[in-house]
Amino acid sequence: MRGVVFRGNRILETLNFEDPIPGPGEAVVEIKASGMCGSDLHYYRGQPSQIIKSLGLKGFEERGLPADAPIIAGHEPCGVIAAVGPGVDPASFRVGDRVIVFHYEGCSHCDHCRTGWTQMCDHGADIHGVVKHGAHADYMRVPVSTLVHLPDEISFIGGAAIACGTGTAYGAIGRLNLSARDTLAVFGLGPVGLSAVQLAAAMGIETIGIDIAADRVENAKSFGAAHVINGSEKDPVEEIRKLTKGKGVTCSIECAGGDVAKQQAVSSTAPWGRIALVAISGNLNVAAMKDVIGKQRTIIGSYTFSEVGMKDCATFIASKGVDVDRLFTDRWKLDDAELAYREFDKQAGGKGVFVF
Ligand SMILES: [Zn+2]
Numbered sequence: 001m002r003g004v005v006f007r008g009n010r011i012l013e014t015l016n017f018e019d020p021i022p023g024p025g026e027a028v029v030e031i032k033a034s035g036m037c038g039s040d041l042h043y044y045r046g047q048p049s050q051i052i053k054s055l056g057l058k059g060f061e062e063r064g065l066p067a068d069a070p071i072i073a074g075h076e077p078c079g080v081i082a083a084v085g086p087g088v089d090p091a092s093f094r095v096g097d098r099v100i101v102f103h104y105e106g107c108s109h110c111d112h113c114r115t116g117w118t119q120m121c122d123h124g125a126d127i128h129g130v131v132k133h134g135a136h137a138d139y140m141r142v143p144v145s146t147l148v149h150l151p152d153e154i155s156f157i158g159g160a161a162i163a164c165g166t167g168t169a170y171g172a173i174g175r176l177n178l179s180a181r182d183t184l185a186v187f188g189l190g191p192v193g194l195s196a197v198q199l200a201a202a203m204g205i206e207t208i209g210i211d212i213a214a215d216r217v218e219n220a221k222s223f224g225a226a227h228v229i230n231g232s233e234k235d236p237v238e239e240i241r242k243l244t245k246g247k248g249v250t251c252s253i254e255c256a257g258g259d260v261a262k263q264q265a266v267s268s269t270a271p272w273g274r275i276a277l278v279a280i281s282g283n284l285n286v287a288a289m290k291d292v293i294g295k296q297r298t299i300i301g302s303y304t305f306s307e308v309g310m311k312d313c314a315t316f317i318a319s320k321g322v323d324v325d326r327l328f329t330d331r332w333k334l335d336d337a338e339l340a341y342r343e344f345d346k347q348a349g350g351k352g353v354f355v356f
């Protein structure tokens with residue numbers, strides 16, 4: 001089978017791998033859609049084994065892998081089960097089932113793994129597409145414990161969205177315990193922020209979308225933002241006050257990255273405001289009393305989602321008919337991976353996906 005490997009320094013290779021065979025408790029998924037993610041660019045631009053080390057993740061060395069081991073990229077997998085290994089209960093998963101893969105694997109017995117948060121495994125999580133083979137390939141071998149059924153209402157590319165960006169937005173919304181009583185500001189309107197806008201709108205929440213790129217600001221309206229603000233033209237905090245009768249929003253989600261948006265996400269909320277930080281780059285610099293304690297605000301760090309959270313997200317999207325396919329602006333064939341990442345590297349467009 002084919003598999004796309006990041007070699008670092010913007011070099012990418014499509015290599016031939018043996019077709020995987022499922023071991024006990026495993027399945028082989030025939031990939032139908034594999035999303036391209038902003039986080040892929042770190043591994044595309046840098047040396048994957050070095051990047052992993054710098055992020056403090058359990059890397060190649062700890063696994064006894066050489067620094068240049070060819071690991072297949074892609075961590076937003078969706079497809080159909082092509083084969084199952086011994087010991088897989090047919091009542092759970094069978095050949096032909098449409099599935100999304102939860103792209104982290106853990107020890108399966110620590111508290112985090114038991115509660116479905118395998119990315120936080122006490123023994124260090126394995127991330128598919130980073131240290132274990134991912135979905136930019138014809139097939140992918142995974143434990144069935146990482147699989148979630150894809151509802152019939154959702155397309156394969158929709159499943160790929162849920163596997164990462166949309167699932168992350170849904171996770172943050174859940175952590176904030178948002179309801180239709182809230183007003184929400186979403187900072188950063190890339191795939192995660194846009195998903196937050198779209199999901200919040202489907203929940204009946206009045207949402208304000210903020211970005212510094214004019215085309216992203218304009219685009220957010222069609223995803224259900226009640227109001228949009230171009231942060232390069234106007235001060236978002238001031239504008240949000242105007243839109244909320246001087247109060248501020250009850251909640252905000254920060255998906256932009258950098259320091260400024262994080263501060264604005266805090267400052268734009270009313271007293272008792274709840275803030276979810278999602279973008280991993282940048283620092284939060286706030287005054288403890290003036291910005292947090294005196295305002296009775298709650299600041300949450302929200303790192304992706306759990307296995308059960310991914311399933312909840314799929315169920316919600318299916319039942320509300322949320323058109324997540326619209327998040328993808330570019331569809332590619334795996335053989336065009338080199339061009340796909342060269343274009344994606346410019347960060348001028350939207351979100352890409354490989355379709356099979
Ligand atoms: Zn991703």
Ligand SMILES: [Zn+2]
Binds near residue numbers: 108109110120
């Ligand atoms: Zn664990």
